[in-house]
Amino acid sequence: MWALPLVLLLLCGTGVIGQDYPAVNGYTVRQGDCPGNDIWSIYGDGVTLETCAERCSNHRDCVSFMFYDNRVCYPKTQTCAETDKSNPRNVFYDKGASILNTADAVGLWALNSQYGSSDATGNGNDGVARGTQLATGPNGDANGAFLFSGRSSSYIDIPNNGRLDVQSSYTILAHIYPTGEAGPIVNYVGNNNGWAVHLWQTPSRTLFMRTIGRDGHFSSGVGADVLRPSDWNYVGGTYDSNTGMSSIWNDGEMVSQKQIGVSTVATQYPIRVAVREGDSRYFAGRIACIQLYDYAMSQEQIVAARDRCAGNANGGSGKTVENTESSGLSGGAIAGIVIGVLVGVGLLAVMIHHCNKTSSQPTPANRANPNPQTVGMNTVVHSPTVVSQNPSYNPYPPPPQYAPPPAYNTALNMPTQPPGSLYSPSFPSSLDPAYPPPPEPFKYGVT
Secondary structure, eight states: OTTHHHHHHHHHTOOOOOOOOBBTTEEEEEEEOOOOSSEEESSSTTTTTHHHHHHHSSSOOOEEEEEEETTEEEEESOOOOOBBSTTTTTEEESOOOOOOOTTTSSSEEEOOOBBBBOOOSSOOOEEEEEEEEEEEEETTTTOOOEEEEESOOOOOEEOSSSOOOOOOOOEEEEEEEEEEEEEEEEEEEEEEGGGGEEEEEEEETTTEEOOOBOOOOOOOOEEEEEOOTTSOOOEEEEETTTTEEEEEEEEEEEEEEEEOOOOSSSOOSOEESSSSOOSSOOOOOEEEEEESSSSSSOOHHHHHHTTTTTSSSTTTTOOOOOOOHHHHOOOHHHHHHHHHHHHEEEEEEEHHHHHHHHHSSOOOGTTTTTSSOOOOOOOOOOOOOOOSOOOOOOOOOOGGOOOOOOOOOOOSSSOOOOOSOOOOOSSSSOOOOTSSOOSSOSSSSSO
């Protein structure tokens, strides 16, 4: 019983209890940070949460930002599934979107403005997109898909650190909007560009999948003429090594199935989307929300995963906890439990009250405003104060190759986005050469 107040005292001393982050209209908030800054940052005494939120809201490519200690603002063109929580003063805001529920996926690439071609599962297999651009997604969401040109230079390379090696059973899912004749949707790239497991569009309405054995066995493919050109199709392929059954799916319905009997599958290789080297068939059109699982999904699970990238943090299939039978506790045992709970609740209330009374510092994200309030996006924003040429503290100083420009009089207008030509995203994040640094910014830096 005395362990509870001891734990509460420790939590109070470390600041875990009582941590309260201010809300911003149109954003979700969580603690932590992640890499991937490719929008000019602002830092210095007087940088406020309002300033940071307005900067992100007014930038066409910003989807999230990290705010630190009332002096650092890092806007980003990507977010992350998991944040690094090692520094409790980092507060992370996502614009108008919830965190993806990647559930039990071994790889998930949303291919939208929020996640780009990064692996939203956090397993580290972030894709590198080349020759692509953002386009309208399957739910009508702007920038909710990647557009592929149908050329050899338009594709995504996805590494495989071992987490994408499903070895036996698997499920591949994706939303596709085909405008060309044929091309790879998901293609494992074998040694010397050899064939491995792959899901393709073949001329021109056929969805086709072939499961290649780990021993090089070339099994029979399974296909069906079900694709609707110039329209969104929710497609997938499953293989169950227990039954030896290979199946393909369109819009949640199984459309073809074949017994192939492969024991282990060739998935130990990296993946390429939309292009296979040495093959003139290139996928043209849009692709969104590629998902990979290491088991064969049922129809119910495939239907549930359809909107997993639609920004619903509670979407997708979940775990069901079954009811358990009564343990048959005696009346004395129940009475003892009730008394223990009441005592514990009383101690909890006392300790929380003590934490609130004895805290000598406001929470880090609220040092300028100890009473957190929702920040409206029409709030009058005060420009940050002029800071010294060399600020005394910057937790993430800009790298040498991108030295920050000198400070300027903050009474001038602060640019909300770098000048440049048409936006063409390149992931993972880096400073886009089409976006030169803005003229004479106030303490801007790239991290």
